[in-house]
Amino acid sequence: MNWNSPAEFFAMGGYALYVWGSFVVCAVIMVMEPMLAKMRQKTILRALHRERLAQELDKQ
Amino acid sequence: MSNRIIHWFKFASPQSFYPLAGKMIPWFWALTAVFGAIGLWISFFVAPTDAVQGEGYRIIFIHVPASWMSMFIYMVMAAWAGLGLALNTRLSGMMAQALAPTGALMAFISLWTGAFWGKPMWGTWWVWDARLTSELILFFLYIGFIALQAAIDDPRRADKAGAILALVGVVNVPIIYFSVKWWNTLHQGASVSMMKSPSMAQTMLWGMLIMALCFWMYSIAVALMRVRAIILERETHTEWVKELPEVKQ
Numbered sequence: 001m002n003w004n005s006p007a008e009f010f011a012m013g014g015y016a017l018y019v020w021g022s023f024v025v026c027a028v029i030m031v032m033e034p035m036l037a038k039m040r041q042k043t044i045l046r047a048l049h050r051e052r053l054a055q056e057l058d059k060q
Numbered sequence: 061m062s063n064r065i066i067h068w069f070k071f072a073s074p075q076s077f078y079p080l081a082g083k084m085i086p087w088f089w090a091l092t093a094v095f096g097a098i099g100l101w102i103s104f105f106v107a108p109t110d111a112v113q114g115e116g117y118r119i120i121f122i123h124v125p126a127s128w129m130s131m132f133i134y135m136v137m138a139a140w141a142g143l144g145l146a147l148n149t150r151l152s153g154m155m156a157q158a159l160a161p162t163g164a165l166m167a168f169i170s171l172w173t174g175a176f177w178g179k180p181m182w183g184t185w186w187v188w189d190a191r192l193t194s195e196l197i198l199f200f201l202y203i204g205f206i207a208l209q210a211a212i213d214d215p216r217r218a219d220k221a222g223a224i225l226a227l228v229g230v231v232n233v234p235i236i237y238f239s240v241k242w243w244n245t246l247h248q249g250a251s252v253s254m255m256k257s258p259s260m261a262q263t264m265l266w267g268m269l270i271m272a273l274c275f276w277m278y279s280i281a282v283a284l285m286r287v288r289a290i291i292l293e294r295e296t297h298t299e300w301v302k303e304l305p306e307v308k309q
Contacts, residue, residue: 013115019119044292048301
């Protein structure tokens with residue numbers, strides 16, 4: 001084990017800014033990107049659904 | 061024999077690929093989580109402190125996989141784009157379009173983590189070094205590809221223009237990869253090479269490889285999610301899209 005306490009873990013041997021600055025930004029990107037992809041899918045599905053409803057109303 | 065032929069090309073149509081992609085996505089997310097958990101555990105708790113770089117070296121566990129992916133995704137994107145250009149298949153252009161943002165983000169992560177590694181190790185966030193500059197050009201190629209496609213209204217023409225840009229840009233990938241050999245750069249040489257045994261501790265190597273697998277699975281999962289949205293956007297007026305259960309509901 002490399003660390004004796006959580007504080008030591010977060011300090012990263014004095015490289016905290018650099019290590020966490022890298023990992024946190026990477027994590028944020030990897031959470032945001034799938035969320036944006038999901039939103040894009042929802043947006044197009046909503047538009048398609050609306051279009052279908054409009055067509056059904058036209059038929060009536 | 062003749063009636064047992066598997067129709068490989070069946071999945072080249074957006075209509076059959078759309079549900080297949082939907083089924084694959086959860087599996088790739090599960091693999092991302094598994095490899096990510098193991099990879100992070102090794103990165104922080106198993107891999108020893110580096111003799112020269114202290115704890116700061118742990119950045120490589122995301123830096124190297126992101127850099128590999130940024131180059132690999134570009135090759136795959138260009139291959140799909142080229143396939144679309146040559147065979148005029150509909151799905152190819154969509155695949156290329158779906159991969160571009162993921163590749164751009166991988167290039168960005170590579171540059172960002174590289175800067176955060178360079179500051180404590182080299183004393184500077186950025187230098188106009190061969191490897192750094194060629195990776196920045198890769199990032200701009202992705203941005204250029206995305207912008208070019210977005211600027212052309214007709215998706216088929218956008219695919220063709222994008223494909224040519226992507227194919228011309230392929231020349232940059234070997235330049236990035238071999239830059240540390242061809243030029244005298246500040247960037248350290250490859251820690252893992254296909255030609256010789258790796259110049260790093262076993263556990264560090266395993267951490268990096270497992271993190272790379274995690275990035276692979278992530279890239280596939282998110283690109284599949286995006287390609288599904290793109291398929292719907294481009295096939296809006298087809299019957300099969302109108303008949304999808306999620307559209308009918």
